[in-house]
Amino acid sequence: MTAVTVIGLGIMGGPMAANLVKAGFDVTGFNRSKAKVDQLVEQGGRGAAGIAEAVREADVVITMLPDSPDVEEVVLGADGILAHAPTGSLWIDASTIRPDVSVRLAQAAAAQGLRAVDAPVSGGESGAIEASLSIMVGGGGAEFEAARPVLEAVGSTVVHVGPTGSGQTVKAANQLIVAGTIELVAEAIVFLEAHGVDTEAAVKVLAGGLAGNRILDRKAAGMRARTFQPGFRIDLHHKDMGIVTAAAREAGVAIPLGAAVAQLMAAARAQGHGNLDHSALLLIVEQLSGR
Numbered sequence: 649m650t651a652v653t654v655i656g657l658g659i660m661g662g663p664m665a666a667n668l669v670k671a672g673f674d675v676t677g678f679n680r681s682k683a684k685v686d687q688l689v690e691q692g693g694r695g696a697a698g699i700a701e702a703v704r705e706a707d708v709v710i711t712m713l714p715d716s717p718d719v720e721e722v723v724l725g726a727d728g729i730l731a732h733a734p735t736g737s738l739w740i741d742a743s744t745i746r747p748d749v750s751v752r753l754a755q756a757a758a759a760q761g762l763r764a765v766d767a768p769v770s771g772g773e774s775g776a777i778e779a780s781l782s783i784m785v786g787g788g789g790a791e792f793e794a795a796r797p798v799l800e801a802v803g804s805t806v807v808h809v810g811p812t813g814s815g816q817t818v819k820a821a822n823q824l825i826v827a828g829t830i831e832l833v834a835e836a837i838v839f840l841e842a843h844g845v846d847t848e849a850a851v852k853v854l855a856g857g858l859a860g861n862r863i864l865d866r867k868a869a870g871m872r873a874r875t876f877q878p879g880f881r882i883d884l885h886h887k888d889m890g891i892v893t894a895a896a897r898e899a900g901v902a903i904p905l906g907a908a909v910a911q912l913m914a915a916a917r918a919q920g921h922g923n924l925d926h927s928a929l930l931l932i933v934e935q936l937s938g939r
């Protein structure tokens with residue numbers, strides 16, 4: 649049985665690990681807060697007290713951590729993956745991090761005799777729970793094929809998009825589209841409310857036309873009700889807008905709308921909304937509109 653270790657059992661990593669258990673993998677989990685590890689054990693996985701213990705006998709190690717410095721620490725640290733995972737094991741980074749960091753860490757992994765792919769995901773908490781994530785994989789063809797059975801247990805769209813780091817570049821583009829779409833849905837809802845329109849009926853008809861999109865399907869009800877339980881925290885999406893802004897600058901590409909939404913996310917954080925779902929951008933639209 650393939651031994652898979654998951655490091656980072658949060659909103660996404662927790663359900664991904666549970667789905668790997670359901671798919672028949674021998675799953676070990678580690679998370680900084682022990683309660684998440686206990687939850688995985690209740691779901692049929694094993695718990696570890698540290699990274700070294702978690703990865704020592706792993707065939708595959710998945711990281712699902714918040715940001716580039718977290719992944720760097722977990723991979724390169726004295727107690728980390730490269731120091732303790734077996735030679736020949738496969739490291740899959742499903743976190744959303746900077747493409748340049750992804751490339752550097754994959755090179756460090758190769759120098760230690762490990763294989764690596766970047767495999768960031770899209771589909772949100774519901775996609776993680778339903779094992780229907782869309783997964784964009786960067787790395788060599790052989791590494792992609794080695795990662796595929798594990799990724800297909802947590803996702804329904806698994807695509808090799810190019811060499812190491814390109815999964816993260818595609819994910820940055822994904823975050824640009826999602827950010828702009830959420831902002832426009834938020835503006836539309838505040839606009840409709842200001843006109844006294846029944847927003848439930850409006851969302852229903854909008855979802856059936858050219859304006860239809862997953863944000864309308866999944867987030868509009870919560871936005872209308874002002875329930876912003878994450879989901880995907882504004883802090884993390886703001887981090888992703890930093891990634892896409894830097895990568896766009898590096899490539900000489902203008903992203904004026906993306907830059908504007910990044911500023912609105914910065915405002916949301918400054919207002920103390922960083923731990924709310926990214927759909928809470930609506931609160932900033934309301935505030936700007938004096939409502």
Ligand code: NAD
Binds near residue numbers: 684712879
């Ligand atoms: P989260 O904050 O819920 O989970 C991260 C987990 O990592 C936490 O449980 C935290 O305790 C743990 N952690 C942090 N540092 C650690 C360390 N050094 N050792 C062990 N555990 C550590 O975040 P999330 O929403 O699950 O997101 C994880 C990654 O996936 C991020 O890069 C995010 O951008 C990306 N992502 C999130 C979503 C979403 O909808 N939530 C969707 C797609 C991608």
